[in-house]
Amino acid sequence: MGASRRRGRGSSNREQVPREGDERQVFRSHLRRHGLKMTRERDRILEEIYRLEGHFRPDDLLVHFRGRGVRISRATIYRTLDLLVSAGLVRRERFRGGGAHYERAHTVEGHSHHDHLYCTSCGAIFEFHNEEIERLQDEVCDGFGFEAHSHTHQISGTCRDCRRASATA
Amino acid sequence: MGASRRRGRGSSNREQVPREGDERQVFRSHLRRHGLKMTRERDRILEEIYRLEGHFRPDDLLVHFRGRGVRISRATIYRTLDLLVSAGLVRRERFRGGGAHYERAHTVEGHSHHDHLYCTSCGAIFEFHNEEIERLQDEVCDGFGFEAHSHTHQISGTCRDCRRASATA
DNA sequence: GTTGAAATTGAGACGCAGTCTTAAAAAAGA
DNA sequence: TCTTTTTTAAGACTGCGTCTCAATTTCAAC
Numbered sequence: 495m496g497a498s499r500r501r502g503r504g505s506s507n508r509e510q511v512p513r514e515g516d517e518r519q520v521f522r523s524h525l526r527r528h529g530l531k532m533t534r535e536r537d538r539i540l541e542e543i544y545r546l547e548g549h550f551r552p553d554d555l556l557v558h559f560r561g562r563g564v565r566i567s568r569a570t571i572y573r574t575l576d577l578l579v580s581a582g583l584v585r586r587e588r589f590r591g592g593g594a595h596y597e598r599a600h601t602v603e604g605h606s607h608h609d610h611l612y613c614t615s616c617g618a619i620f621e622f623h624n625e626e627i628e629r630l631q632d633e634v635c636d637g638f639g640f641e642a643h644s645h646t647h648q649i650s651g652t653c654r655d656c657r658r659a660s661a662t663a
Numbered sequence: 664m665g666a667s668r669r670r671g672r673g674s675s676n677r678e679q680v681p682r683e684g685d686e687r688q689v690f691r692s693h694l695r696r697h698g699l700k701m702t703r704e705r706d707r708i709l710e711e712i713y714r715l716e717g718h719f720r721p722d723d724l725l726v727h728f729r730g731r732g733v734r735i736s737r738a739t740i741y742r743t744l745d746l747l748v749s750a751g752l753v754r755r756e757r758f759r760g761g762g763a764h765y766e767r768a769h770t771v772e773g774h775s776h777h778d779h780l781y782c783t784s785c786g787a788i789f790e791f792h793n794e795e796i797e798r799l800q801d802e803v804c805d806g807f808g809f810e811a812h813s814h815t816h817q818i819s820g821t822c823r824d825c826r827r828a829s830a831t832a
Numbered sequence: 833g834t835t836g837a838a839a840t841t842g843a844g845a846c847g848c849a850g851t852c853t854t855a856a857a858a859a860a861g862a
Numbered sequence: 863t864c865t866t867t868t869t870t871a872a873g874a875c876t877g878c879g880t881c882t883c884a885a886t887t888t889c890a891a892c
Binding site for chain 4: 841848849850854856858
């Protein structure tokens, strides 16, 4: 089939530091470390995710690709998301009862992740980060001899706007 | 609010506070407040939940009733769990990707709930409670003008035993 | 560049949690 | 008791996610 050997966008190869392809490098080395292969599909999925802002669901990707005539199967999207999560490039988040949401991790090292406020009234999602909470979490883990890999901290409730709306109602 | 007496294990039953039926009263008045009816099925489900220790899944209840020849449908169990959650008597928790787990809320007022450490290796669940984290959460919410109704705070990782096991391996 | 073992893919079947639909039954107030 | 409204059981159904497997692609060795 199409043998286009794609490189990155219009990579201006000026600098030494791979800025644009940072996540790609991380992904590649993660794959290599696990004896896995880089494929065109995985590359495209990663690229798309890093173009997106905010949260997305697997189906969003599927629709996106379908809409552009790119055939990437559902299975591949799910498989790739799993890989990206274990590579630390993407975070999986669950709100409400429905399916998982994903978002790219903000830093490769995973230091400054954020957590979420979820408005059950309008579905809005807010992000917060609190260093002190993070520290206390570590303390809790130490107390249990527990080694944390990740965490989920969601607060559900009513956002400012919805509160205002229901107050006037 | 008000009457949240502690309720230790074998509380000395000196007081007038309805011990055994506490949750039933709460449920009843919740239903009444919403123009809903108390039924035998709802009563049985509540009773069973308050007999259980720890986490359970909707299917556990189903199997339990089936095994005893009590016919309560899946739909009813799910509907009742929803009601109990909104009445504040039961908490819904999600671990991993699978279905929801439930557990009874420890106090009616919802003050001293706990959060969870989840071992991804053996599936063990530990509970923790940290007053300071709770306080900081409130602060975060205030900052957003957000009114919290509930929260989920899960830390995934490896528990002490599993760490030990993999260290010796 | 060719080759070939091993990994990956697409398509759809499948599994499971949870919701919806319906007629029949039960609750609660008058 | 009677009447109205809610609830129920059963199972069809939905949606998310996983699995299967033959065909294809990767990539390291040649």
